[in-house]
Amino acid sequence: MTDTPRKITDDPYGAAQLVRRLVMEQASVYWRRYLLAFGLMAIAAAATALSAYLLGQVINQAYVDRNLQGIMILSVVSLAIFTVKGVATYGQSVILTQIKNAILANNQRRLFDKLMRENLAFYSQRHSSEFLARLTAGANSVTEVLNLLINAVGRDLLSLIALVIVMVSQDPFMALFGLLIAPPAVFVLRKLVRRVKGLAYTQFAGNAEILETMQESLQGIRTVKAFSLEQTMRDRINASIEAVRKNADKMARVSNRSSPLMETLGGFAVAASLMYGGYRVVATGATPGQFFSFLTAFLLAYEPAKRLARLNIELNSGLVGARMLLEIVDSPQSEPDDGDKPALALTEARVEFDHVGFAYRPDEPVLNAMSFTAEPGKMTALVGPSGGGKSTVLALLLRLYEPGSGDIRIDGQSIAGVSRRSLRQQTAYVGQDVYLFRDTVRANIAFGKIGASEDEIVAAAKAAYAHDFIMGFPLGYDTPVGEHGAQLSGGQRQRIAVARALLRNAPIVLLDEATAALDSESEKLVQEAIERLCLNRTTIVIAHRLHTIMHADAILVVEGGTIVEQGRHDDLLRRSGRYASFFRLQQRHAAPLAPVDAAI
Structure with a gap:
């Protein structure tokens, strides 16, 4: 019996499936705004290509035709083109940032809502710092991946297409030669993707360990001080930080390994363009405007082409964080909704x-x-x-x-x-380890009954023998209790908890x-x-x-x-x-x- 070949769609968290899911589930909601951003990107791309084309016309007007009036007209046109490009770039940047913020907020809400639907068994198997890492890094990664895709298609691809059109119109042979640098670059970059993905997973885990040590050290600061564990905790977090730093350095070396190749290939292409273009101007009588227009378009096309070539590396790095978020969101609820x-x-x-x-x-x-x-x-x-x-x-x-x-x-x-x-x-619950939220005394009592009046809160505090010590504070019921109620004594915290339970009635x-x-x-x-x-x-x-x-x-x-x-x-x-x-x-x-x- 032969094994069925695996498809790229078999892994629900594979790159292809994740990209498809992010686009269909999250980006599609904002398709109208994305369409507007694409329109503005197209305008900016056209303006970039047109500016490269006009440069050749300016060169011809100045050095071939000696036409001052033509130069003045083209200068005004160039000013208009750059103004339009600036407005379009501003508009698409604002729109994409607004979409990014909306998606980020939505994913943070989704993850927190999911965590509120889990029972204690779910949390007993994990450290709370893991969820902080998934909430921050994961939610940000989703927006980074979508922005990478949108910018790759809307900004880089459209700009590249427009500039290639200018290059072909000026010199089809040299345009074809310039495109020959793409295949070897793509071949090298494909080999780096798997390595970068593995390093990205390690980076996420290392950052979670740093958060874990930081959180435990601060929440257990009394124990740390009492047992003189300061140096022990320093050593622990320093080890985690050093591991993350080394991994980040390794990722920098791997992910940027393509740069020398890309720059060298680009250098070959520019050198060949200069020699061939110069030969055509000197030996065949081609206008210098064509040469400069082609060269400008080629140089402007180099950056978007390089970003598109690196897209797979950056995409797979960002998808690691997106997976961290979606794994929690997708997991079966241990405390399903039973409303x-x-x-x-x-x-x-x-x-x-x-x-x-x-x-x-x-x-x-x-x-x-x-x-x-x-x-x-x-x-x-x-x-x-x-x-x-x-x-x-x-x-x-x-x-x-x-x-x-x-x-x-x-x-x-x-x-x-x-x-x-x-x-x-x-039910009203009061435990030995009273949990008070980082808020005021009033707010912590009021959690027993959302929307309780001031009279109800005070009555509950009096019944719990808490009113007198509360009024002894300079701010009374507006006194902050600190994290976990650290600014109150044990007996005060317990009476606040009893007042909260009394208010619940x-x-x-x-x-x-x-x-x-x-x-x-x-x-x-x-x-x-x-x-x-x-x-x-x-x-x-x-x-x-x-x-x-x-x-x-x-x-x-x-x-x-x-x-x-x-x-x-x-x-x-x-x-x-x-x-x-x-x-x-x-x-x-x-x-x-x-x-x-x-x-x-």
Whole structure:
């Protein structure tokens, strides 16, 4: 059985397919504006060729006919031609730049929109700096490729055709001779394309590594300073920068390797033109105007011809970035749009896990047929050792991941059958690692309810015991919180997060170690704010500090992805099981544990 020969269209990200796709999907939207730009390019090309032709006429009028009036007329015509060329060049440049900006903005929006439609599993396999690189380099590469194509066809090809017409009209034999430099140039350039493509991929990966090191160093600057890692991070980024520099130098050598050949071939052609043209003027009586007109047209045609010869190299280099963008845009959505599904309709907000199984990686289960019910209006606490699957429960409930087996229901409705947006609008989440956006205090609270009034924001802050410290800032609610809320203390960030959740006024509250990283005084204030947040709401809370959930209506001890114990605090202590062991371990260095009344 013989293998079927591969076609250039077999690879969806091959050069031919990518070019076709960019033209059909993105450039075709602006075809009217491109058509106008082409018209202006044609005018500029015609003006360039006409100026070369007129130069010969001026030479003849000056040195052959001695016609001063003719020279004056041709001078005025030349002025008009260059003015028209300038206006046409300006117009097509502005139009192409506007199209480029529109396509760039559209691709940035497309990529960001796609990223917002992915679940957490998608991000866990990649570094965020990769997306920054794809957003910047990829989106820019698309516009660069389209501009290369448009300029190659509209500016360079049209100019070359117009100038070749002038060359042929002046001397057909020399025009044919001048075109003989193209075949050897094309042969050499074809060999460079594959090498340039490989170097472009390496360059993209190297730039992504630089962004990664930079981002991690700045976001983890406290750890860097605390562990004196400054030189380590310098060494890491210097290694990446040096690798990118060497690769860029190599790309410069490879991509410009054609220049000596092109210049040498061009030199041969110019030298031959000078000798032959001079011979014709001296020996055969040809007019000097013809010679100068041909030579001018030839020299003007050299640059667009050289750009067209290098087009394949530059095109393949730009297509690497375009592929980086389109690979993400084209990938199947891990969190597809489900707006057509019915909205979650709550009556009591009862949450049920029915034999739910889940694994982040194959053959490494995190939840094993877990079943429990969080009763409406009550607090259900999940406790147990790290890695038992507690945080995964909240992630599955928010549909940040999808369960591998079993079902999760709220008021009898499978959350897989309702829209994610309606599900998440009915929940308020507060985690241990509070994320605040680089904005004001007011804006970060208002994210809990888009369009909230000032009175609602202030009321939420007061309920979260945050209003007093906010008003202690010189700018009050207009105080910037810094990146990740770096200008606030841990307790302040947590109370802002609680205020945001209170403003949401959702019937289901999810708390993931919301006080674990706080000192005792901050913990007390945050705990009081949380109590207000949880009042009469279905609450699922994860806690390592067991004294914070002693009042919970139900405590579930989670180990190895299953519930090994459940009950109220006092009941679990009487059983002297895993919960009692955890609790007494935490209390060992605190006040003595009061005996449990057996009659309770």
